[in-house]
Amino acid sequence: GESVGLHLPTLSVQEGDNSIINCAYSNSASDYFIWYKQESGKGPQFIIDIRSNMDKRQGQRVTVLLNKTVKHLSLQIAATQPGDSAVYFCAEGGRTNNAGNMLTFGGGTRLMVKP
Amino acid sequence: GAGVSQSPRYKVAKRGQDVALRCDPISGHVSLFWYQQALGQGPEFLTYFQNEAQLDKSGLPSDRFFAERPEGSVSTLKIQRTQQEDSAVYLCASSLTTTGDEQFFGPGTRLTVL
Numbered sequence: 001g002e003s004v005g006l007h008l009p010t011l012s013v014q015e016g017d018n019s020i021i022n023c024a025y026s027n028s029a030s031d032y033f034i035w036y037k038q039e040s041g042k043g044p045q046f047i048i049d050i051r052s053n054m055d056k057r058q059g060q061r062v063t064v065l066l067n068k069t070v071k072h073l074s075l076q077i078a079a080t081q082p083g084d085s086a087v088y089f090c091a092e093g094g095r096t097n098n099a100g101n102m103l104t105f106g107g108g109t110r111l112m113v114k115p
Numbered sequence: 116g117a118g119v120s121q122s123p124r125y126k127v128a129k130r131g132q133d134v135a136l137r138c139d140p141i142s143g144h145v146s147l148f149w150y151q152q153a154l155g156q157g158p159e160f161l162t163y164f165q166n167e168a169q170l171d172k173s174g175l176p177s178d179r180f181f182a183e184r185p186e187g188s189v190s191t192l193k194i195q196r197t198q199q200e201d202s203a204v205y206l207c208a209s210s211l212t213t214t215g216d217e218q219f220f221g222p223g224t225r226l227t228v229l
Contacts, residue, residue: 008155032216043119043206043220044158089157093215101215102148102171103208105157 008087010110019077019113023090023106028071032093032101035064035075038108039086047075047088077111085113117141119221121207127227128197136192136224140209147190148218149182150206158206164190165213197228 013019031052036044050057050064057064063076073090087108093101120139128134150158160174166187184190204225208218
């Protein structure tokens with residue numbers, strides 16, 4: 001498949017370690033944030049989302065933290081596995097002209113897990 | 116399958132040709148979005164449908180781009196007189212909600228314009 005993210009920032013972690021991927025967003029009015037995982041040749045895969053009235057949300061092995069003061073979002077992956085290797089995008093949901101959540105994606109971070 | 120499907124997966128067009136890209140959303144999903152993803156970048160919004168109504172097309176880069184969803188299910192993105200700068204992956208996403216929360220993406224169509 002084609003390569004996603006040839007020149008993206010890269011985070012390299014050892015298998016079993018925790019990973020933290022950071023993202024800065026631009027629109028202080030955004031009220032919905034999502035993390036996606038994208039493997040080469042595939043579409044983005046939903047991981048976890050969070051609304052602006054929360055500052056933390058946990059899923060299976062993943063935690064998203066939202067700091068609205070500094071417009072910062074982070075994704076924490078516990079006990080990182082080789083299957084977690086992919087490009088990770090944060091996205092903010094901005095209302096379209098007619099209320100649908102068009103997503104504005106950040107630049108992406110490549111996570112590489114070393115066995 | 117239960118996911119979003121797109122066809123074709125790969126399309127090569129000569130400059131000036133018209134192309135049509137198809138999206139089959141998850142059954143029952145009200146919202147449908149098209150995004151364009153250039154190599155090494157995140158997806159960028161093109162257009163949004165709620166059922167059969169195209170409520171936002173502000174992201175379409177030119178009037179050569181046209182999208183439809185006539186029966187509120189399958190959607191087609193058409194690009195007329197393709198140019199080299201149209202080369203990208205075109206992604207379709209659908210959502211159960213009218214606000215487009217939790218969008219599920221298809222695998223994309225990789226368009227290469229020669």
